[in-house]
Structure formats: structure tokens, C-alpha cells
Amino acid sequence: MKSRTCTEQLGIKYVPPEGQDPHQYAQWLINYNTSIQSRVRRSLESELPSLNGGIEIVTPGSDGRLEKGPESRMELSVIEDGHSDAEAIKAIETINGAVASSLMKAGSFESVRHVHLRQNELTYFDGNFSNPQPGRIIDAGHIIGNEALLKRAKILLGNEFQGPNGSKLIERIASRIQGFRKICRTGSHNYKGQEVAHFDLSKGESYYDPSKYIGGFKYGPLRFVQELIIKELVKLIRRSKDLRCLEDLPKNTMDKLLFLQSEGVLKQNYPAVQELIGIYEYFLWQLHRSQYNYCQERNGITPIDSVLVEEKLKALLALTDGGLISD
Numbered sequence: 001m002k003s004r005t006c007t008e009q010l011g012i013k014y015v016p017p018e019g020q021d022p023h024q025y026a027q028w029l030i031n032y033n034t035s036i037q038s039r040v041r042r043s044l045e046s047e048l049p050s051l052n053g054g055i056e057i058v059t060p061g062s063d064g065r066l067e068k069g070p071e072s073r074m075e076l077s078v079i080e081d082g083h084s085d086a087e088a089i090k091a092i093e094t095i096n097g098a099v100a101s102s103l104m105k106a107g108s109f110e111s112v113r114h115v116h117l118r119q120n121e122l123t124y125f126d127g128n129f130s131n132p133q134p135g136r137i138i139d140a141g142h143i144i145g146n147e148a149l150l151k152r153a154k155i156l157l158g159n160e161f162q163g164p165n166g167s168k169l170i171e172r173i174a175s176r177i178q179g180f181r182k183i184c185r186t187g188s189h190n191y192k193g194q195e196v197a198h199f200d201l202s203k204g205e206s207y208y209d210p211s212k213y214i215g216g217f218k219y220g221p222l223r224f225v226q227e228l229i230i231k232e233l234v235k236l237i238r239r240s241k242d243l244r245c246l247e248d249l250p251k252n253t254m255d256k257l258l259f260l261q262s263e264g265v266l267k268q269n270y271p272a273v274q275e276l277i278g279i280y281e282y283f284l285w286q287l288h289r290s291q292y293n294y295c296q297e298r299n300g301i302t303p304i305d306s307v308l309v310e311e312k313l314k315a316l317l318a319l320t321d322g323g324l325i326s327d
Helices: 022-047 061-065 086-106 146-163 166-186 218-240 244-248 253-262 269-295 306-319
Strands: 055-059 074-081 109-116 141-145 188-191 194-197 205-209 302-303
Touching: 022 061, 022 074, 022 086, 022 141, 022 269, 055 061, 055 086, 055 146, 061 074, 061 141, 074 146, 074 306, 086 109, 086 244, 141 306, 146 166, 146 218, 146 302, 166 188, 166 218, 166 306, 205 269, 218 244, 218 253, 218 269, 218 306, 253 269, 269 306
Parallel strands: 074 109
Antiparallel strands: 055 074, 055 141, 188 194, 205 302
């Protein structure tokens, strides 16, 4: 008998991807993730009824992008304005205690981080300058608190992009993109000296086991598109000195591409952007197939249509050859 998904244990119904149209599934995921965040918001409002204006609680990653699957664990970040350290610590303790308990019982809560609203601390994950992750701010979704803080965080992030380390940041993200491009082409990458296979077109299989850093199509086409958007955004801001696109940018990946196309900054025309979105939706659907199969069937191997997957991977690389942003 299949177990209930993490979110079903919280009373939120999940419809498995198998048999669904990838586009319709991706659109449905937006509402599904909105429901999850609403449930978390109500819990936090109950446990933290008197937050002052120096605190905002957000959720980064796939939760923020409204692309989370049913078994992905939620992460929260407490942004504080630099003057509310004690309250931020108290909020984190509350989240790690009473608020998180119901989520943790359902297996759907991972961790909470303290984010200081200070220059030069937002681009890099936990202050590690070898690990730039500006997407954690760009994609973050508001839960409760002072919404102005996330907006300020994005302004500070944009200032970091324009600063003396911005070009180095582009190089580091570009290096990571090269790794994701390799996975798109070969299905595998080297991790700690070992070749890790994420999918195998010759066998018609994708693989998923997060404990072994095996992510199906997560570390290939999905991360490739996500990181490419961020790299091109950094280049655009450094060139234009205009932070409005960063402030107005939607969190959802498909919406990001549509927004940038409507702003007239993409090289790709509208039909090409629609094709790129369709490819992203397809691999998001494939990832969730693998994830659901792994979590519900205890099977890390999911069958795939190798011909169609190869066709879409080639189209993805061709559509993005030369980048996204117009010169």
C-alpha cells in the first residue's frame, strides 16, 4: 500500500504526475505550492503573532519558485534588518520548535536559516564565497512579516551584482552551468571522484536518490535553465545599472522567461521562448515522476522515452546557445 505524501499528511492533496500533461501539471503545481505556503503561513501567524517590522520569513528554492514536488522538504529563511537579531533568533527557535513539529512529523520540513540584511552577504550561501547562490533571494517567496525586507534584499543583491565582484560571480555561475550542460549531454557528472549517473538514454532510465546526490533531471536541464537565467540577469544588471527587472522578476521559472521576453531583453522570439518553457515544464514533470516513484514505490529507477528526452535536450541546448540576453 502506498504511503501518503508529506503534504497529504498535512491535508493538501497531491495529484501524481504520471498520466498528466506536463504543461497542465506545471500550472497545477503553482496552485499546489500556494496551498502549502498558505498552510505554513497560518501556522506561523498563530505561533508568531507579534513580529515587528524588522523581520520577514520567506521560503527559497523550489518552494519560492512554486515548483516544489510532494516529497521535497521545505526550507525557511528569517530575513532581519540588521537591528532585530534577538527577535530573529527567537523566531528561529519558535519555528524549530512548535511550528516545525507538525511539518517535521509529516517529513516536509528541512531547516530554517538566519539571513542578515547586509551588503556582500546575500549572494553567497552562508558566507561561503566559493558557493554563490543569489537565486535563494531572487526566488524567495514571502510567508509572513515585513515584505519590504525581501525587496531591500533584492536591491542589495543587485548592488552586489554591480560591484567589483560581479564579474567573478558571472564566471562562477558560468562554470556551474557548464557542469549542468555536461549532464544534459551525457546524463552524468563527477561527484567527489565518482561518476554519478542521473539518466541513461541507452537504457531508457532516469535515476533518483537524493542521499547519493542523484537527481534525475534536476541537475541537468532544470538547474541549467535556472542558473542560466540568473547569470544572464547579473550581466543585464551590470550593463544597464537598472534594478527594476530584478525587483519585478517573477519567482516561477516559466513566468521569469515570459517576463524577460515581454521586457524585450531576450534574444529568443516569443515562439522560441514558448518552446523553451515547454521543455522546462517537461523536465520538471519528469523530475517529479522520478521523485514520486522513489518516495512512493521505493524505486530509484524510472522509465523514460529516450527518443523524446534526447530531442528535448538537444532543443534546449540549441535554443540557449549563445545565452538568453540580447547584446
